[in-house]
Amino acid sequence: MSGIHHEIYGRGKPLVMIHGWAMHTGIWREFAKQLAEHCQVICLDLPGHGRSVSLESFDLEAIGTALLDAIPVNRFNLLGWSLGATLAVDMAARFPERVKSLLLLAGNPKFINSADWPGLKADVLDGFAAQLSGDARLTLQRFLGLQVQGLADNKLLLQTLRLAVRECDAPAIDALQGGLDILKHSDLRKALASLDCPITAMLGDKDTLIPVQAGFALQALNPRVELHILKNAGHVPFLSHSQQLCNIIAAAL
Template sequence: MLKMVETLRKNQIAVQDVGDGRPVILLAGFGLDHTVWDAQVTMLSATHRTLCIDLRGTGQSDKPRLGYTLSELTADVVGVADALGLGSFDLVGWSFGGQVAFNLAARHPERVRRLVLVGSNGVRGCRSDEFPFGRRRDRLEPMLVRGETENRPASRRATIAAGFANEPNPAVLDYLTAVSLQMPSWSALACYTTMLDADLISEIPALTMPVRLIVGSEDPVHPVQGARWLAERLADGYVLEMPGCGHYPMFEAGAMLDHGLHQFLDGDPEVLVPQARGRSE
């Protein structure tokens, strides 16, 4: 069921709330919404209260002119959890949603039971001297801004297509582009800045909960090397690498993604996450 929840900051945030049991919150990637998790909700809601939140500026949530910092996006998610009476919960963040999830886990570790980062390193949207993985900001940002201002539909479609390891199914690409275009330019441009400005490396020690990183071996957006780098620095981090998969595992490797989520969220973290930190499955 899709419901609108008003946060303390007076934003209406859309939440798909399905199933019963221990709560798990899912956050989609840049510009996308709860519908991308359809198969995962079908699987998880058999045993979990499964909540998919449309981040501010996306899907059915409010799209204000301002308010897209990582802190504000995180506050929306916490506000939804508070409004729905959730204490602690499992948290899954994909791509840009992974940055929001990482920030929430660092700021509110008592709320996050287990954290899953899908197609995300969580800490940065581009490379730096300390984190030498992913794309260069000086090349990426002008391309994204130019595309958004000159030909938004074509740019969104091309950006999405470039994330797949292989040529995507045209129907899937049409669908993802249509969902993405619900995000207006003012929201997208602000979130590009937030994504590329983010540097949460100093927050790594705050994450003491079990963390699983589920990343495609061919992900061109957040390379698996960055996930391994993060896992080695986490207190309890583990990488599940999906062979031949790019940045869209729910469409490229759905069965493997579902298995990884189910195994981690429903299993014993002491068994699932070995002491050898940063190890890949």
């Protein structure tokens, strides 16, 4: 047994979905069921998240290996959201024989902003890390708020996020801290540039965590990237733009 919780919906071409920081499969279960009209959807809980067991070391290599061992098909399309996108790029680069295509949802191979890359300011993640030891619950609530900040229906989306997150206990502090460390220190631009598989990137033009400019930077890294900018979408387009997103993913498969 891998200890990695997974849920499977539908039949057809397999699409593996990896969620973001501090979340679990329940966050997009309804969207997964919607997608299951077009393909077989396999949702995974990250180690130490949701119903999955923890790992001794919460790093890219260990997480990717644990997830791959839990996927019940040999070859699949891989979708990662936010932190899940970082993991997905790493998995596609290390195991190209298993990843048929890569779909990045509100994700970035380099999460942190630098002079040569559009990303999130490092002090935002540092603030989350500092708050975790003091009040993890408040930190998670703040993070949920950032995901819908500036959207017209942010109150309804935030309520939906909170209800979904409460389905499972919050991840352990070491898993949360490990996820922030991955986001802060990972630079997978070379890995993404080297990929030969089809790549689809989907970004919201109002995302406060992933600048829309990152999409054009992705295309400059790898000409295989097919970019979709979702108008008036933030960091959780599977909640706010589910049908549009479903259509894009179905076409990519």
